[in-house]
Amino acid sequence: MKNAVRIPDALLRSVLVALALALALGPLGANAAAAKAARPNIVFVLTDDHSLQTIGAYDSRLSAFCREQKVTPNIDRLAARGGLFVNSFCGNSLCSPSRASILTGLHSHANGVMNLDEPIRPGLWTYPDSLREAGYQTAMIGKWHMAGSRPTTDHWRILPGQGDYWHPEFIGPGGREKHAGYATDIITDMSLDWLRQRDKARPFMIMVQHKAPHRNWIPAPRYYHWLADVHVPEPATLFDDYAGRTSPAHNQKMEIGRHMSLASDLKVFQGTNWPGEMKRMSAAEQAEWLAAFGPRNARFTNSQPTGKELTRWKYQEYMKDYLRCIKAVDDGVGRIVGYLKSEGIEDNTVVIYASDQGFYNGEHGWFDKRWIYEESIHMPLIVQWPGVVKPGSRFKAMVQNIDYAETFSEMAGATIPAGLHGRSFVPILRGQTPADWRRSIYYHYYAPDSHDVPPHLGVRNDRYTLANFYETGEWELYDLKKDPQQMHSVLGDPKYAKTLGIMKAELMRLKTDFRDESQ
Ligand code: CA
Secondary structure, rough: HHHHHHHHHHHHHHHHHHHHHHHHHHHHHHHHHHHHOOEEEEEEEEEEOOHHHOOOOOOOHHHHHHHHHHOHHHHHHHHOOOEOOOOEEOOOOHHHHHHHHHHHHHOOOHOOOOOOOOOOOOOOHHHHHHHOOOOOEEEEEEEOOOOOOOOOOOEEEEEEOOOOOEEEEEEEOOOOEEEOEEHHHHHHHHHHHHHHHOOOOEEEEEEEOOOOOOOOOOOHHHHHOOOOOOOOOOOOOOOOOOOOOHHHHHHHHOOOOHOOOOOOOOOOOOOOOOOOHHHHOOOHHHHHHHHHHHHHHHHHHHOOOOHHHHHHHHHHHHHHHHHHHHHHHHHHHHHHHHHHHHOOHHEEEEEEEEEEOOOOOOOEOOOOOOOHHHHHHHEEEEEEEEOOOOEEEEEOOOEEHHHHHHHHHOOOOOOOOOOOOOOHHHHHHHHOOOOOOOEEEEEEOOOOOOOOOEEEEEEEEEEEEEEEEEEEEEEEEEOOOOOOOOOOOOOOOHHHHHHHHHHHHHHHHHHHHHOOOOO
């Protein structure tokens, strides 16, 4: 009984001590405590070439199909519990350049990464620098793709270049490490390992950067049979003849029909002639793949489709492997959110899902990216931030990859250097879009390579896209309201003469403002 009587006394003493402390600290102490609590953890999941069309939460070409087939249930849940940006864009639709803009808050000409495998200009600020200074623990795991540049996070393990889907090597501060298994699952496992061993007294920021679903789309074995008997809806523009465009669209090499490889892209091969990185699989893993896809290859070899029938077959098989790769990414998102829940920190953690640019899923007959056109310039961007982003929000403000570094810094209460090209979109997340927010976005692509997309400059606002292929002096103008699939440039139409003048002036204004002299 004595003990039973003493417990309330102890409790009473605790309450009195807490009250005395609160009175002594006054409002200042309370504010400091609130400020500390308000510094959220940040989980940034960045994928490679994941199109907006293939996320269920969006209202895009394949969204309903993706919801029906449960392609992205965990990513969709982030959007339901947070919000998504319907006007999120890159400034140069290619892997390394977009990643460099995300890290530096600068367009390509200013950060030095205009093409693949180029390092960030030495000495440039990247957002992990400010987060570390602000007391965050930081980690970068997965695809980095910044040539000789290395992350400035406390902890990092990066894939060399594009990395491999199977048994990938990673580079860390101590050199190269071999890992066994499937890249997407390894990146998720390594991210969870780091989260478990972190200092739980400090906030954290982790960049979980997947290789998937980059070409050549090698799925995890658990999804080999998934979607096998499903028909993926075709785009209306699968057989676009580019009659409404200038010469670059006619001369490109990214058509599913003519340029997608049966061997390395679609894995149709004879005997033991394993294509590309499938050679990295063990004999048992190759046997498992053959058991799933061998009958399909035999059927293809027997039927030998040609013409439009072949394009349609390639589209189906490409899309299924692409979606299978995404499914494993979605599993990873689910596991990380599950961990946050189990630790009781989901409510104080911002989870961002984005891809380095968009991708063609057969629209205009294409795969790949690069163009200023809609499918490639759009970046999926979803943000779950409990208590800040109203669940189910759909933000219409035009955001760009140059805004991420400033946004993450503001979330962390960290320093944002002067002179960056982007702007924090934290006010938008809070539901308060600034009156002077941008109304057009700047675009500059530089890298003609195997896909033969020539360099071009451009500007896009909420109604029009203007593109300038400056090597040939060709221009295109699209009215996105009347022609959302961009089938006919209206450049020569007299009705658009005034609009053309306005758009050209806007392009020159942006080029001057950003001091882009790289053309
Ligand atoms: Ca990419």
